[in-house]
Amino acid sequence: MTFYEREIERIRNNSFSNEKQLEVVIATKNFIDTNFDQKLNLDFLSYKHFTSKYHLLRLFKKYYGQTPRQYLIDKRIEKSKDQLKTDATVTQVCFAVGFESLGSFSSLFKNKVGKSPSDYKKEQLSRSD
Amino acid sequence: MKVTLISIPVTDQEKALQFYTEKLGFIKKKDMPLDGGHRWITLVSKEAQDGPEILLEPGPNHFEPCKVFQDALMDAGIPWTQFDVDNVDEEYERLLNLGVEFSVKPTIMGTAKFAVFNDTCGNNMQIVEML
Numbered sequence: 001m002t003f004y005e006r007e008i009e010r011i012r013n014n015s016f017s018n019e020k021q022l023e024v025v026i027a028t029k030n031f032i033d034t035n036f037d038q039k040l041n042l043d044f045l046s047y048k049h050f051t052s053k054y055h056l057l058r059l060f061k062k063y064y065g066q067t068p069r070q071y072l073i074d075k076r077i078e079k080s081k082d083q084l085k086t087d088a089t090v091t092q093v094c095f096a097v098g099f100e101s102l103g104s105f106s107s108l109f110k111n112k113v114g115k116s117p118s119d120y121k122k123e124q125l126s127r128s129d
Numbered sequence: 130m131k132v133t134l135i136s137i138p139v140t141d142q143e144k145a146l147q148f149y150t151e152k153l154g155f156i157k158k159k160d161m162p163l164d165g166g167h168r169w170i171t172l173v174s175k176e177a178q179d180g181p182e183i184l185l186e187p188g189p190n191h192f193e194p195c196k197v198f199q200d201a202l203m204d205a206g207i208p209w210t211q212f213d214v215d216n217v218d219e220e221y222e223r224l225l226n227l228g229v230e231f232s233v234k235p236t237i238m239g240t241a242k243f244a245v246f247n248d249t250c251g252n253n254m255q256i257v258e259m260l
Contacts, residue, residue, distance in 0.1 A: 002206025
């Protein structure tokens with residue numbers, strides 16, 4: 001067994017031994033993965049897993065390093081990038097990935113990707129020619 | 130400032146280029162001749178060709194401390210860096226069939242599943258799937 005494997009074993013025992021907590025956060029993350037296009041909020045997510053919302057927020061952040069909302073936004077942006085490569089318009093993509101306003105989608109996209117959704121779309125189209 | 134480059138020290142650039150493209154599936158983006166028969170070789174991921182580039186740099190052959198560090202990580206089984214995959218089990222099977230050697234089989238730790246393989250150019254590399 002290498003040093004790395006021993007360390008993994010040690011860290012797993014020290015930091016990842018709470019199966020119940022892991023179950024809840026993994027289920028929450030998977031739920032976001034499959035329902036990112038729906039209206040999601042912490043009340044609903046915590047209700048689904050019978051936890052208090054602040055407890056869920058803390059747990060999610062502890063195991064994934066970001067809050068459920070941050071994770072959801074990243075997921076939506078990632079999905080929107082895929083969809084912007086298709087024929088769908090920016091507005092269609094915005095609502096298809098679960099954003100409720102074009103303004104917030106455009107500014108979030110620009111912040112995260114470095115260019116506006118329409119510029120990104122143009123770039124992808126010219127690339128596939 | 131932007132993050133665009135991930136540098137990986139390799140003991141043989143040509144061998145690394147073949148391993149990283151043919152087995153791992155990366156795509157060559159840049160290949161420029163440099164002094165002393167070396168090359169500036171960068172690769173991108175097939176699914177994100179405008180994403181960060183991997184630089185295959187021949188450091189271990191020219192700078193002893195780089196070689197010492199690389200060997201120490203290899204002996205300890207520590208990965209130089211890691212790549213995200215959608216499914217660690219599938220990628221493990223795919224690479225195993227291509228003759229890639231794994232030091233750690235698919236293993237779950239907390240919210241991640243990972244495996245570690247030998248890149249044949251002096252490094253352990255890790256593939257990771259977020260659960």
